[in-house]
Amino acid sequence: MTTSSLPRPSLRGAASSRRAVLVDRIATGLLWAAGAFVLVILGAIILHFAITSAGVISPSFIFGNPSSTSLGGVGPLLWNSVYMLVLTMLISVPLGILAGIYMSEYASEGRVTNAIRFAEEAISSVPSIVVGLFGLIAFVDVAHWGFTALGGALALTIFNLPLMSRLAEQALRAVPADERAGSLALGATKWQTIRHVVVPLAIPGIVTGVILTAGRVFGEAAALLFTAGLSTPTGYNFANLNIADPRSPWSPFRPATTLSVYIWNINSEGIGQYVKQIADGASAILLAMVLIFNLGARLFGRILTRRLTAA
Amino acid sequence: MAPLTTSSITGLRPATTFRERLDVPRRVVFIAALSMIAIVVVMLGFITWQGVQLFVSAHVAPGSLLSATWQPDSTAGAVTFGMLPFVAGTVGVTALAVLISAPLSVGLALFLSEVAPAWARNIVQPALEIFVGIPSVVWGWLGLTVLVPWLRENLSGAGFTVGFSWLAGSLVLSLMILPTITTVTFDAFRAVPQDQRTASLALGTTRWQTIRHILIPAGLAGTLTAIVLGMTRAAGEALAVQMVIGNRPVVPTSIAQPMTTLTSQITLDMGNTVFGEPWNDALWTMSLILLVISITFVVLVRALNGRRRFQ
Numbered sequence: 001m002t003t004s005s006l007p008r009p010s011l012r013g014a015a016s017s018r019r020a021v022l023v024d025r026i027a028t029g030l031l032w033a034a035g036a037f038v039l040v041i042l043g044a045i046i047l048h049f050a051i052t053s054a055g056v057i058s059p060s061f062i063f064g065n066p067s068s069t070s071l072g073g074v075g076p077l078l079w080n081s082v083y084m085l086v087l088t089m090l091i092s093v094p095l096g097i098l099a100g101i102y103m104s105e106y107a108s109e110g111r112v113t114n115a116i117r118f119a120e121e122a123i124s125s126v127p128s129i130v131v132g133l134f135g136l137i138a139f140v141d142v143a144h145w146g147f148t149a150l151g152g153a154l155a156l157t158i159f160n161l162p163l164m165s166r167l168a169e170q171a172l173r174a175v176p177a178d179e180r181a182g183s184l185a186l187g188a189t190k191w192q193t194i195r196h197v198v199v200p201l202a203i204p205g206i207v208t209g210v211i212l213t214a215g216r217v218f219g220e221a222a223a224l225l226f227t228a229g230l231s232t233p234t235g236y237n238f239a240n241l242n243i244a245d246p247r248s249p250w251s252p253f254r255p256a257t258t259l260s261v262y263i264w265n266i267n268s269e270g271i272g273q274y275v276k277q278i279a280d281g282a283s284a285i286l287l288a289m290v291l292i293f294n295l296g297a298r299l300f301g302r303i304l305t306r307r308l309t310a311a
Numbered sequence: 312m313a314p315l316t317t318s319s320i321t322g323l324r325p326a327t328t329f330r331e332r333l334d335v336p337r338r339v340v341f342i343a344a345l346s347m348i349a350i351v352v353v354m355l356g357f358i359t360w361q362g363v364q365l366f367v368s369a370h371v372a373p374g375s376l377l378s379a380t381w382q383p384d385s386t387a388g389a390v391t392f393g394m395l396p397f398v399a400g401t402v403g404v405t406a407l408a409v410l411i412s413a414p415l416s417v418g419l420a421l422f423l424s425e426v427a428p429a430w431a432r433n434i435v436q437p438a439l440e441i442f443v444g445i446p447s448v449v450w451g452w453l454g455l456t457v458l459v460p461w462l463r464e465n466l467s468g469a470g471f472t473v474g475f476s477w478l479a480g481s482l483v484l485s486l487m488i489l490p491t492i493t494t495v496t497f498d499a500f501r502a503v504p505q506d507q508r509t510a511s512l513a514l515g516t517t518r519w520q521t522i523r524h525i526l527i528p529a530g531l532a533g534t535l536t537a538i539v540l541g542m543t544r545a546a547g548e549a550l551a552v553q554m555v556i557g558n559r560p561v562v563p564t565s566i567a568q569p570m571t572t573l574t575s576q577i578t579l580d581m582g583n584t585v586f587g588e589p590w591n592d593a594l595w596t597m598s599l600i601l602l603v604i605s606i607t608f609v610v611l612v613r614a615l616n617g618r619r620r621f622q
Binding site: 017020021023024027028030031032034035037038039041042045048052095096098099101102103105106107115116118119120121122123125126127128129130131133134136137138141158161162165189190191194195212215216218219220221222225226230260261263264267268276279280283286287290291293294298 | 331339437451543554
């Protein structure tokens, strides 16, 4: 039952109650205005980028190489964003799910569990620029990698891991205890139960979470400034499949400026007459990706739930 | 009989084989969870080590950090690493952002939890999720190309201009933290038992009276938690703030003034200074201050609400 289905007080009564009804009307109006405000702002942002990017977005902008004399394109930067996202997810999703399994299935209340929770919360609260600085010492400096895609992906992993672990934990906890009891009663071991019963049932929740965090990773810039570098790539040779070669776009050991970092960088340098168009176009692409990830998460979650629960 | 919780369920069949007794999966998921503690310890260690170099190897007196003068360039005369402008800037921009955002967010949470019919909730909630996903560089770029020019044209008076400013930084942040505060506050209002609303309404109160006298007091701890979470995000945000705040290392006296923050200064100077020089050391000290601030917020959230998890 929701509050809106409850009977509203009548307008009859003393003057004070009439005043109360008036105040209630005004307050209700203001609360509706708050809801409308979010929609108006979001609508305005989407409309703004639709207009400003209208003359910019084209296949040659999305896939082309950056240029210092013309509008050029953002192809290599978009490639780096996607590459970095995949690399980050390859590391943080398995690790996060394993940590989530521990927190949901094994952890009992106690000092160790409490310390893990505190660590989870602490990492989530650390500003991403500080995570990036940590990456600067740990990967660029101490490990002597220089600015690399791998260093950037590891920095992103740090701030994605607690999120991933919590999402996995929540999805696993949502699996009814009866499912576990049923499996154990059949003689399965605890791990067999987790592996064959609990994890499969939690997959829709986990996948939805993964897609949503992917959107966050895709747009992140502060953690990458000092780990994956700021250099603007001139163009990639995708035929070079040697991942040990730092010139290959497939190599994790090369500087990899992403689209979001690029927006910040061309702004802070402020050179070139096309800065505004490039940043508008690149922002529109980032915004479109956020929308795609959000819709994707919803759609995928719905399809998977239907398929797995109907079976 | 003890309730069937996920971690209380162990295998019914005792572990018989060596492999089962070794329980490799349990160890693996435990290590994955422990990795988060390892990350926190290593990160704290590295940042603290770098952060104290200003005192240890550059021999700067810790007391001199309280000065309001930031003159880090040794080629331009005597250096002073006064950090008051940055700390004051971070505190100021965060406080104003929360002042703007909190009433709006709480209103929005009340709208979603108490007023909105299902159809409105189904529009506003996905919109909020997209809001969270908008990358900070996109917020910064919007601030730079839309908000700052607007402020300059509409709020500037005779003899002064408002453009890149404390106000601009706080306005951008207030939108960025809006979904954070809203979702956590919404959860707090949702957690208030339905009976309390029914009982209040049965006494003849209006919906607003119920909100004012029942829901707001009951959701207070949750609301404060939400505000601290919003402050954490605001204080740690780097790029969006840096793009609109004006980056002037002064202690501001008016919200129309350009100023700077800890994150902005680190973002700007880290790439232009040499590792090991005092100027660079000072930036690491700033990140240590940021790290201390964010850990303080985690502890504060725990104190406010033991069960509330960090987002």
